[in-house]
Structures are given as C-alpha cells and as structure tokens.
Amino acid sequence: MTIAPPQPSMDARRAFFDARPAASVAVDLSVRIGSLTLANPVMPASGCFGPSLGRLIPVAELGAVVTKTVFGTPRGGNAAHRLTELRAGMVNSVGIPSRGAAGYLASQHPLYLALGVPVIVSVGGHRSGEYAPVVRGLRGAGDAYELNVSCPNLDRHGTDIGSDPDAIGKVVHAVRLETDKPLIVKLPVLVSSIADCAQAAEAAGADAVCVANSIPALPLTAATRSPILGNVIGGLSGPNIRPVVLRLVWLASRAVDIPVIACGGIETADDALDYFSVGAHAVQVGTASFGRPFAMVEIVRALQERCEGVAAADITELIELWRA
Amino acid sequence: MTVTTALGDLAALRRQQAFAAADEAALDGLIAVRPPERVPRPDPVWDDARVLVHEVVGERYRRLVLATDTIATTALAGQFLMITVPPTGGERILLPRPMAIHRRHPDQGTVEVIYGSAGRGTTALTDVLVGESLLVTGPLGRGFEFPDAALPTETGPEAPRTALMIGRGVGVCAIMGSVEDAARLGIAATVVLSGRSPANLIGLADCAELGATVIPVTDDDGSSALPALGERLRGLFAWAPPDVILACGAGVLARLAADLGAEWGAPVQVSLEAHMACGLGYCHGCAAPVATDPAVEGPLVCVDGPVFDAVLPDRAAAGREKPAG
Numbered sequence: 336m337t338i339a340p341p342q343p344s345m346d347a348r349r350a351f352f353d354a355r356p357a358a359s360v361a362v363d364l365s366v367r368i369g370s371l372t373l374a375n376p377v378m379p380a381s382g383c384f385g386p387s388l389g390r391l392i393p394v395a396e397l398g399a400v401v402t403k404t405v406f407g408t409p410r411g412g413n414a415a416h417r418l419t420e421l422r423a424g425m426v427n428s429v430g431i432p433s434r435g436a437a438g439y440l441a442s443q444h445p446l447y448l449a450l451g452v453p454v455i456v457s458v459g460g461h462r463s464g465e466y467a468p469v470v471r472g473l474r475g476a477g478d479a480y481e482l483n484v485s486c487p488n489l490d491r492h493g494t495d496i497g498s499d500p501d502a503i504g505k506v507v508h509a510v511r512l513e514t515d516k517p518l519i520v521k522l523p524v525l526v527s528s529i530a531d532c533a534q535a536a537e538a539a540g541a542d543a544v545c546v547a548n549s550i551p552a553l554p555l556t557a558a559t560r561s562p563i564l565g566n567v568i569g570g571l572s573g574p575n576i577r578p579v580v581l582r583l584v585w586l587a588s589r590a591v592d593i594p595v596i597a598c599g600g601i602e603t604a605d606d607a608l609d610y611f612s613v614g615a616h617a618v619q620v621g622t623a624s625f626g627r628p629f630a631m632v633e634i635v636r637a638l639q640e641r642c643e644g645v646a647a648a649d650i651t652e653l654i655e656l657w658r659a
Numbered sequence: 660m661t662v663t664t665a666l667g668d669l670a671a672l673r674r675q676q677a678f679a680a681a682d683e684a685a686l687d688g689l690i691a692v693r694p695p696e697r698v699p700r701p702d703p704v705w706d707d708a709r710v711l712v713h714e715v716v717g718e719r720y721r722r723l724v725l726a727t728d729t730i731a732t733t734a735l736a737g738q739f740l741m742i743t744v745p746p747t748g749g750e751r752i753l754l755p756r757p758m759a760i761h762r763r764h765p766d767q768g769t770v771e772v773i774y775g776s777a778g779r780g781t782t783a784l785t786d787v788l789v790g791e792s793l794l795v796t797g798p799l800g801r802g803f804e805f806p807d808a809a810l811p812t813e814t815g816p817e818a819p820r821t822a823l824m825i826g827r828g829v830g831v832c833a834i835m836g837s838v839e840d841a842a843r844l845g846i847a848a849t850v851v852l853s854g855r856s857p858a859n860l861i862g863l864a865d866c867a868e869l870g871a872t873v874i875p876v877t878d879d880d881g882s883s884a885l886p887a888l889g890e891r892l893r894g895l896f897a898w899a900p901p902d903v904i905l906a907c908g909a910g911v912l913a914r915l916a917a918d919l920g921a922e923w924g925a926p927v928q929v930s931l932e933a934h935m936a937c938g939l940g941y942c943h944g945c946a947a948p949v950a951t952d953p954a955v956e957g958p959l960v961c962v963d964g965p966v967f968d969a970v971l972p973d974r975a976a977a978g979r980e981k982p983a984g
C-alpha cells in the first residue's frame with residue numbers, strides 16, 4: 336500500500352475552517368424581514384437542513400435557519416425511492432413526513448433553538464384553512480413563519496394552493512390573525528403570474544415572499560423508462576433550475592415592495608449575487624448543502640469578503656459598484 | 660408497496676423491478692431498529708481525504724484508499740461515508756454517494772472503500788486520480804455490534820464465540836469491519852462471500868489477513884443459489900450454531916439470515932441500502948420501505964441504520980404479544 340504523505344492534522348484543518356474572518360465594522364450584511372433583523376441574508380432552504388448539520392458546520396454564522404415544513408397532523412411521507420439524481424439535477428419526492436406541530440415542539444424545536452440563530456418555522460397544509468391551526472399549534476415557537484404553499488409533490492399531483500392568488504390571500508389572512516411574527520410566503524414555480532401571487536401575499540399582510548420551490552418533474556430510469564420515484568412525480572432542484580428561478584425573482588421583486596428571498600440552485604456567492612442583482616434581498620440554499628455541507632457558510636464569508644474587497648458598505652452598494 | 664403512477668404501461672417497470680421487489684418482499688416486516696448502542700457513535704466530520712490508491716479490483720470493482728485520520732481512528736464496524744464526486748472528468752454530480760467503510764487502518768490514518776460503477780456518480784468517480792482529494796463525510800450511521808452473547812467472557816475457559824457473516828457483492832464491504840472486530844476480540848468468524856464469479860468475489864484477501872474462515876459462493880457454479888446455500892450452512896453449523904449472524908448485500912440473504920437465526924436462536928443484524936442525500940438524518944430521503952401506518956415514517960436508513968435487527972415477522976409479533984415483565 337502507498338504510504339500516506341504528511342498531511343495537516345484534522346484539527347489544524349478544522350481550526351482553519353472554524354476561524355471566523357476578522358470582524359469588519361464597515362460591512363453590513365443584515366437584512367430585515369418584517370420586524371425580524373437577520374445578521375446576514377443567507378439561510379438554508381426548507382427540507383435541506385436539520386440541527387444535525389450543526390455537527391459539521393458553524394451554523395451560528397448563518398442569518399437564520401429554516402425548518403422542514405411542519406403540518407398539523409402526523410404524516411409518514413412518500414414511498415421509496417424518495418430521491419434521485421439525473422443529469423438535469425436532483426429530484427425528490429420525500430412527501431414531507433411530519434410529526435405535526437406538537438411533535439415538532441417536543442422533538443425538534445429545542446434542537447433548533449440551541450443553534451443560536453433566528454428560527455424560521457416552515458408551515459404546510461393541504462387546504463387554505465389548514466395553515467392557521469398549525470401556527471396556533473406552534474404556540475409562539477419560532478421567530479418567523481414560512482408558509483409553504485408551493486410543495487409540488489403532495490397528494491394533488493402538482494397543483495398547489497400557491498398557484499391561486501385567492502387561496503394565497505386566504506392563507507395569509509388566516510395566519511395573520513394568529514400571529515404578529517413575520518410571515519414569508521414560499522411560492523411555487525408553476526404559476527401563471529408570479530407577480531399576481533406575490534401581490535396577493537403582500538396585500539394579505541405577508542412580510543416577504545420566497546421564490547421558489549422545486550419544479551415538478553418525472554424522472555425515469557434510462558434502461559426501462561420506468562419511474563424512479565415511489566411517488567412517480569418529484570421536485571427538480573439544483574443549479575439547473577437557477578435561470579428559471581432568476582426570472583421569477585426578477586418578476587416578483589418588481590411587483591412587490593416586501594423583500595424577496597431567492598431560492599433555487601444557489602451554490603456559490605456568485606449565484607447569490609446573481610439573485611441580488613435582479614432584486615432579491617436574501618437567499619436560501621438547498622441542494623448544494625448535500626454535496627458541500629459548508630456551502631452556506633462559504634457564501635456568507637465570500638459576500639463579506641467581496642464587500643470588504645471593494646469597500647462596499649452592503650450588498651446593494653457592491654452591486655452598484657460593479658455595474659458602474 | 661403499490662406504485663401509483665400516471666403512466667399507462669407498467670409492464671416494463673414490473674420486469675425491471677422484479678428483482679428489487681423480491682428483495683423488498685424478503686425484507687418486509689423483517690426489519691427492526693436496534694436498541695440503543697453500547698458504544699456511543701463517533702461524531703461525524705467532513706474531510707478532504709487524499710486518494711492514496713485507486714485501482715481496479717476483480718472485473719467490476721474499484722478500491723479507494725483514503726487518507727482521513729479522524730474517520731480511520733473513530734469509525735465503527737458497518738458505518739459508512741458520504742463521498743462527494745468531484746468534477747474531474749467533466750461530469751457534475753450533485754449528491755454525495757453513500758459507501759461502506761470496507762477497512763479501517765487507524766495506524767496509517769486510512770480507510771478503504773470498494774465500489775462498483777452503477778450509474779453516473781460511480782462512473783464519474785472512476786476518473787478521480789491518485790493524489791487528488793475527495794470530500795468525505797463520516798463516519799455515519801448505526802453499524803454492526805456484537806451482542807453480549809457473542810462476546811468472549813473474561814472468566815473461565817469456554818468454547819470460543821462464533822459469528823456467521825454473509826455478504827454479497829459490494830455488500831461484503833459493510834461486514835468487513837465486523838471481521839476486523841472479530842479478529843481483535845477473538846471471535847471465530849465464518850464469512851460467506853457471494854458474487855457472480857470467482858473474479859468478482861470481494862474480501863478474499865481481507866478475510867485471509869484477518870484469519871476468518873471463508874465460504875466463497877458464486878452464481879457461476881450455482882453455489883450462491885438459495886435454498887442450497889441455506890442447507891449447506893445448516894449442515895455446517897448443525898452441531899454448533901453461531902452466536903450471531905450478520906448480513907449485507909441482498910434482501911433474500913437477509914431473509915436467509917433471519918431464518919437461520921430463528922432456527923438457531925442467534926440474533927441477526929442486516930445492513931440495508933437506500934437512496935440518500937444528507938446521510939445525517941435531516942433530508943428524510945432514506946426512510947426504509949417497511950410497511951407502516953401511513954402517518955408514521957419508516958426508520959431512516961442513514962441514522963436508525965443502515966444496520967437493523969432482522970427478526971422473522973411471526974417471531975416479532977410473538978415477541979410483542981408477550982406480556983410485559
């Protein structure tokens with residue numbers, strides 16, 4: 336066997352990675368979502384993060400964390416296989432297993448709280464009336480709520496509440512009566528007008544919109560052209576959906592005054608800056624964290640360094656300098 | 660499992676999935692999450708592990724030797740890694756691939772992985788060069804653990820403890836850590852190595868090095884076929900059944916192990932596969948396809964497994980019906 340060449344010890348590498356960059360008072364990466372201020376605009380996408388990732392990366396450096404979507408009553412999720420990867424990207428049909436609001440409070444929320452950053456609890460439902468009871472059931476836990484009206488792979492094979500502006504309005508109205516905390520509405524990709532959907536959310540009292548969820552897709556095996564996923568249909572995610580979501584973020588951010596959180600295929604600080612340059616105020620990272628667990632932390636640090644590098648006070652100034 | 664589909668023609672799907680279905684049927688009701696471990700699991704780390712060896716093994720497999728100190732010194736038998744495939748050959752692979760830790764060499768700070776090229780990810784992995792680094796996360800999951808009854812006692816002379824281990828194809832990799840443990844603990848290991856042909860048997864040299872007794876079986880000469888293999892093992896162990904049975908690589912072998920375990924009164928542990936994204940228990944991609952209440956998710960293969968107890972369904976039911984205490 337080949338003999339191992341001398342290597343820096345794991346501790347040395349970890350110390351290098353764990354070292355926070357020198358604090359710079361000049362750069363302000365903070366972002367406001369309603370009454371909540373995040374230290375920086377980078378957070379995980381719902382379903383692509385859990386407290387166990389905190390064993391691998393310094394989660395405290397993120398702007399916030401977002402939980403997996405919580406439903407009112409327990410659900411088991413879809414049959415195997417629940418995920419796969421094609422050349423087009425990742426496709427998942429996890430189907431959002433959930434232990435319900437009570438189960439989340441008992442088993443998950445304490446672990447999220449211990450991470451030391453704002454916790455955005457993602458909330459789901461099958462009908463517009465199901466969201467408010469979940470928020471009530473959460474009994475004030477969480478710093479903000481993300482209303483997932485866009486999960487494309489639940490029971491109704493691809494049609495979502497989030498493609499219907501009236502239904503979005505009803506959901507937000509009902510939840511607004513339950514809580515004063517910031518509300519983010521996470522919209523789907525397949526809508527006839529993202530502007531109408533974002534405006535419906537804003538008009539009903541949402542503090543931000545998140546654009547967007549994964550794209551409904553049907554992955555087949557190469558050999559027999561048979562469905563790979565137990566649920567047949569899943570959601571496409573990863574870098575290839577970025578241009579599609581960039582268009583949506585651009586359209587949404589021109590339609591509303593509330594912040595737009597971009598989510599779709601973000602892997603690097605450059606990807607995030609693409610979204611900021613079309614009007615996004617914050618970004619969520621999903622698929623990239625699986626292959627590179629530290630992707631989010633790298634993006635935060637790189638945004639800070641990019642601003643410092645050109646003496647920009649914030650990301651808006653960074654983008655302006657760059658365009659000038 | 661019923662496959663609900665919008666597609667009309669399921670014939671091709673059925674044919675292609677017949678083998679998988681046989682495996683799944685064999686596993687149905689067989690799997691139970693293991694009781695809390697005796698040795699706490701090591702913390703997983705991510706590491707840029709330098710590739711020291713990358714070579715062809717047999718006709719269909721490749722062996723990687725990876726320099727990763729922490730994982731080599733902490734990994735428990737039957738744990739696995741998530742390996743991120745780099746874009747060396749031009750192919751972008753998004754999801755890391757789960758791979759068993761085949762051998763641990765804590766003195767050298769290395770682990771070995773043996774893999775077969777199946778689809779895009781494992782094909783792209785073959786492009787990785789010696790000297791490059793692979794991003795690995797590990798050690799992950801719940802591994803194999805010898806139950807107390809299989810551990811040598813410190814007092815008095817006793818017949819040596821024995822373990823039967825059954826591995827097929829790359830499934831052998833999941834059990835090799837237990838062959839290492841058996842050698843260290845003085846447990847006599849008999850290892851069934853199953854594969855398509857003699858050139859495709861994984862683990863012959865490892866078992867020889869570790870002093871395990873090997874029963875090589877292949878599809879070529881029919882020796883791997885069931886139920887003949889079962890009869891052969893019943894004959895071999897008729898007078899002295901093993902203290903524990905470990906299996907990995909096929910649902911039907913897990914079922915055989917459970918049958919033998921029930922006959923012999925030996926505990927059985929099996930390692931399962933599932934499609935995975937995170938390996939850490941948060942993406943919920945890997946829930947085991949075990950029949951459950953639709954409101955309850957099956958166990959997560961990456962954290963509740965990959966190693967589970969295997970108990971015949973009727974025995975499991977009988978166990979549950981027993982009055983408490």
Ligand SMILES: Cc1cc2nc3c(=O)[nH]c(=O)nc-3n(C[C@H](O)[C@H](O)[C@H](O)COP(=O)(O)OP(=O)(O)OC[C@H]3O[C@@H](n4cnc5c(N)ncnc54)[C@H](O)[C@@H]3O)c2cc1C
Nearest residue numbers: 420757758759774775777778779780781829832932933934
């Ligand atoms: C705990 C564990 C240990 C494993 N140990 C080994 C090992 O030591 N050696 C080895 O060769 N293989 C091992 N496997 C199987 C290996 O992970 C798959 O062969 C591999 O992921 C297939 O990827 P691909 O790119 O070739 O296939 P693709 O078809 O391109 O993969 C598409 C997606 O499906 C997933 N997938 C496809 N087949 C499998 C499978 N059988 N198991 C899990 N995921 C799959 C892939 O990870 C990927 O996300 C193990 C699997 C698990 C869960």
Ligand SMILES: Cc1cc2nc3c(=O)[nH]c(=O)nc-3n(C[C@H](O)[C@H](O)[C@H](O)COP(=O)(O)O)c2cc1C
Nearest residue numbers: 380381382404427483548549572573599600621622
């Ligand atoms: C495994 C997996 C699970 C997901 N679960 C949820 C979920 O529970 N709720 C939700 O709103 N979005 C969920 N999503 C969608 C992501 O939050 C995100 O919108 C999508 O993956 C696009 O971002 P990406 O390209 O960065 O992954 C999930 C995505 C993946 C890959």
Ligand code: FES
Nearest residue numbers: 938940942943961
């Ligand atoms: S692989 Fe993500 S939960 Fe198991």
